[in-house]
Amino acid sequence: MTRRVTVVTAVHGPSARFLPDAYASLCEQRLPGGWDWEWLIQQDGTTDEIRPYVPDDARVSFGQGRPGGPGVARTIALARAQGAYVKVLDADDRLTPGALARDVAVLEADRTVGWTTSQALDLLPDGSTAGFPGNPDDGPLERGAVLDHWKRNDFRAPVHPATLCVRHELLMALGGWMALPASEDTGLLLALDAVSRGWFSAEVGLLYRKWEGQVTGQASHVDPVERAARMAVAETRARALAGFGWTYPTAPADSPSTA
Numbered sequence: 001m002t003r004r005v006t007v008v009t010a011v012h013g014p015s016a017r018f019l020p021d022a023y024a025s026l027c028e029q030r031l032p033g034g035w036d037w038e039w040l041i042q043q044d045g046t047t048d049e050i051r052p053y054v055p056d057d058a059r060v061s062f063g064q065g066r067p068g069g070p071g072v073a074r075t076i077a078l079a080r081a082q083g084a085y086v087k088v089l090d091a092d093d094r095l096t097p098g099a100l101a102r103d104v105a106v107l108e109a110d111r112t113v114g115w116t117t118s119q120a121l122d123l124l125p126d127g128s129t130a131g132f133p134g135n136p137d138d139g140p141l142e143r144g145a146v147l148d149h150w151k152r153n154d155f156r157a158p159v160h161p162a163t164l165c166v167r168h169e170l171l172m173a174l175g176g177w178m179a180l181p182a183s184e185d186t187g188l189l190l191a192l193d194a195v196s197r198g199w200f201s202a203e204v205g206l207l208y209r210k211w212e213g214q215v216t217g218q219a220s221h222v223d224p225v226e227r228a229a230r231m232a233v234a235e236t237r238a239r240a241l242a243g244f245g246w247t248y249p250t251a252p253a254d255s256p257s258t259a
Contacts, residue, residue, distance in 0.1 A: 005037045005100055006083030006168070010073035011091040012044045014213040018092040019053040023060075025094040025207075031101055037087075042077035044070060071177030071184030078176060087165040088185065092209040094123065099205035103165035106199045113140065114196030114248045115166040117159035117189075118205025125211060134158060138202035143247070146193035147238050150186075155231045159198075161185035163206045170196060170248050178237070180230050182220075187234035194241040196248040 007026060011019065019041070026039060036059065043050045043064045054062045065076050070090075078086070085107055089095060103116045121129040136145075136158050149158040162185065170192070178187035192198065220226070 003035050004083035005031070005035065005085050005087055005104060005165070006078075006081040007037055007039045007087045007089050007100075008074045008077050008081070009039065009041050009089050009091050010044055010070035010077075011041055011050055012067075013047065013049045015091040016050045016053045018209065019050075020055070021094055022089055022091060023055045023057075025096070026089070028097050029095065029100045030098070032104060035104060037100060038081075038083060039089075040077040040080050041091075042073040044068065044073040069181055069184065071180060071188075075176030078172065081168060084168055085165055086168050086171050088162055090162055090208075092211065093162060094207040094209070096204050096207065098203070099163075100165075102201050102203060102205065106201070107165070107167065110140075110199075111249055112197050113199050114170045115164060115192045116199040116201065117141075117161075117165075118163045118201040118203060120160040120163050120206040120208045121204055123207040123209045129207065132160070135202065136200050138200060141193070141198035141200055143193060143195070143197060144242065146198070147190050147235070147242075150190065151235070155186075155227075157186060157189060159189070159200050160206065160208065161189040162208060164189060164192075166192060167248075173248070174241075178234065180233065181226065183227075183230045183234060187230075187237065190234050190238035191241055194238040195246060 026037060029037060039060045041054055041060065041062045045067045046064045051062065054060060061080055063077055087100060087103060099118060106113055106116050119135055121131055123129055146157055150156060174191050177184040180187055
């Protein structure tokens with residue numbers, strides 16, 4: 001029986017033109033025997049401008065819905081997800097060769113790891129790339145490590161949430177992406193960090209496109225009042241989850257907790 005990795009992409013009009021590049025990067029992936037990927041493209045809206053960019057591939061499904069932001073689009077797409085693991089791929093980004101296989105290898109090898117991330121490079125308009133400072137060492141990320149770093153470094157996580165791959169059941173248990181106008185992926189990352197161990201791969205797994213129309217480049221994204229509110233909600237949720245003591249995987253009833 002084929003096992004799947006579900007790749008989830010939220011898309012809106014301005015970013016639709018990059019979908020062919022994202023698709024090409026998916027087609028370059030080579031997964032272990034018995035594995036394949038499915039790609040759930042979910043439009044944040046119901047216009048006709050996205051469908052022409054959706055590939056004609058049986059592994060690709062396209063959905064639409066009321067506008068609510070990328071977190072809402074990704075979460076509603078999960079109704080179609082059949083994979084054991086869920087991988088994020090933003091419409092304007094590209095996976096590097098081997099990225100999915102490395103995610104699968106880590107999650108298959110260690111049940112105590114709930115999610116993975118990897119090194120990302122900025123993909124600049126001229127085609128060149130630039131790295132991010134401060135990446136952690138290759139290997140496991142213990143619970144609370146991401147929140148601690150994020151809090152100490154002006155709300156900057158040590159790993160990029162756009163590289164996330166997560167166990168399907170864990171993602172659903174946490175309710176998918178946060179209901180925020182932005183930073184919904186960081187909020188999910190902090191929640192995952194609160195309840196489970198993660199993993200960081202030092203190999204580059206994502207090319208993060210920088211372009212004039214991206215949402216994170218708009219003035220509204222850095223509005224100080226909204227940003228402070230987003231950060232407060234994300235932190236409060238993560239600390240509440242950590243305080244409840246629920247962890248993934250849950251220890252058997254007759255075993256001591258590993259929290």
